[in-house]
Amino acid sequence: MTYLAKPKLHHPTLPKNKVGYTRRDYEGKVSTLCAGCGHDSISAALIQAFWELDILPHRVAKLSGIGCSSKTPDYFLGNSHGFNTVHGRMPSVLTGANLANRELVYIGVSGDGDSASIGLGQFAHVMRRGVNMAYILENNGVYGLTKGQFSATADKGSKAKKGAINADEPVDTVSLALLMGATFVARSFSGDKKQLVPLVKAALAHPGAAFIDVISPCVAFNNHPGSTKSYDYVREHNEAVNRLDFWPTRDAISVSYEEGGVIDVPQHDGSVLKLRKLHADYDPGDKINAQAMIASANVKGEVLTGLLYVAPDSEDLHAHLNTVATPFNKLGEKELCPGSATLEKINATLR
Ligand SMILES: Cc1ncc(C[n+]2csc(CCOP(=O)(O)OP(=O)(O)O)c2C)c(N)n1
Ligand code: SF4
Ligand SMILES: [Mg+2]
Numbered sequence: 001m002t003y004l005a006k007p008k009l010h011h012p013t014l015p016k017n018k019v020g021y022t023r024r025d026y027e028g029k030v031s032t033l034c035a036g037c038g039h040d041s042i043s044a045a046l047i048q049a050f051w052e053l054d055i056l057p058h059r060v061a062k063l064s065g066i067g068c069s070s071k072t073p074d075y076f077l078g079n080s081h082g083f084n085t086v087h088g089r090m091p092s093v094l095t096g097a098n099l100a101n102r103e104l105v106y107i108g109v110s111g112d113g114d115s116a117s118i119g120l121g122q123f124a125h126v127m128r129r130g131v132n133m134a135y136i137l138e139n140n141g142v143y144g145l146t147k148g149q150f151s152a153t154a155d156k157g158s159k160a161k162k163g164a165i166n167a168d169e170p171v172d173t174v175s176l177a178l179l180m181g182a183t184f185v186a187r188s189f190s191g192d193k194k195q196l197v198p199l200v201k202a203a204l205a206h207p208g209a210a211f212i213d214v215i216s217p218c219v220a221f222n223n224h225p226g227s228t229k230s231y232d233y234v235r236e237h238n239e240a241v242n243r244l245d246f247w248p249t250r251d252a253i254s255v256s257y258e259e260g261g262v263i264d265v266p267q268h269d270g271s272v273l274k275l276r277k278l279h280a281d282y283d284p285g286d287k288i289n290a291q292a293m294i295a296s297a298n299v300k301g302e303v304l305t306g307l308l309y310v311a312p313d314s315e316d317l318h319a320h321l322n323t324v325a326t327p328f329n330k331l332g333e334k335e336l337c338p339g340s341a342t343l344e345k346i347n348a349t350l351r
Helices: 040-050 068-075 090-100 110-116 120-129 173-179 193-205 231-237 287-300 317-321 340-350
Strands: 060-062 081-084 105-111 131-138 184-189 208-217 238-240 242-247 260-267 273-279 305-312
Touching: 040 068, 040 131, 040 208, 060 068, 068 105, 068 317, 090 105, 090 120, 090 131, 090 317, 105 110, 110 120, 110 131, 110 173, 120 173, 120 208, 120 273, 131 193, 173 184, 173 193, 173 287, 173 317, 184 193, 184 317, 193 208, 193 242, 193 305, 193 317, 208 340, 231 238, 273 305, 273 317, 287 305
Parallel strands: 060 081, 060 105, 105 131, 131 208, 184 208, 238 305
Antiparallel strands: 184 305, 242 273, 260 273
């Protein structure tokens, strides 16, 4: 029934957020994905996070590549800016948009084929440059849209639906993001909305490149026994290192926590990440330890989830480049084209 349009009228008593919108105002078109696809659960988590953060939909820009995952921005935030780029090229297009206008909230949606195969170079560089964005990788281990070929994140030894065994080493996207200098790195599961929603909220508030790899089973091509990206496998091997509670600046912290069981990570905008420790040895501020624990979990076939790393003092690309704060579309002709005398001065400094 995907051809049916969603009704525009809302029930008058639906709860509204602080900017006067209902949760339905953050929805998009009816999804055309397969029933049970993990990607639809991620869209629902994104809707929830944006609504709870009271973000004005017209202040959001959502960009994606190509794939079932990259189609999803059509199914959430229907009143926001959106651009469906070329396969694997979301990061460079988002970088350009962000440089032209830093006042929007940027979200990039991609798949494992989109980010770890054709777009691997773009993914690596957007992490190391610190573009201010929430990068959501909907990771199912296959090229869903082109009918189930192994992607570069499929684990070595995992079995395809028709029995073929993957002989190639996988790209571990969270390890790569850490190596490339991402300042916020998390992993989650599409079937765990309680974990995913606060992670998305924290990623949106983080200044710099915030990466969340979300294991998102493909029910059509990669949800059978032998697959390491199936619902059953992830549920059985999910090892959460922490549980995040995200506290925006204006909300008073009213919940009491068991002593010693919580790590506070204050953010530069005044918000606080409260992490309930589930794993005694895990410190998300210690990058070297995070890398070691991720590698050791990979060897054991565990799926390590939670906020894996966050840098307390992150900066974004604009700070690195010392750019002008005003978006290009608000600058006048005089600022954009200051004339030949100014150009001559700039050229003189380069001689
Ligand atoms: C330049 C280019 N090469 C190949 C393709 C064909 N293609 C479309 S989607 C896709 C893979 C999608 O996989 P993934 O990013 O994992 O998304 P999923 O469908 O699994 O969510 C490929 C290879 C394309 N559209 N463009
Ligand atoms: S083919 Fe797989 S990834 Fe694509 S919509 Fe269907 S279940 Fe989701
Ligand atoms: Mg995929």
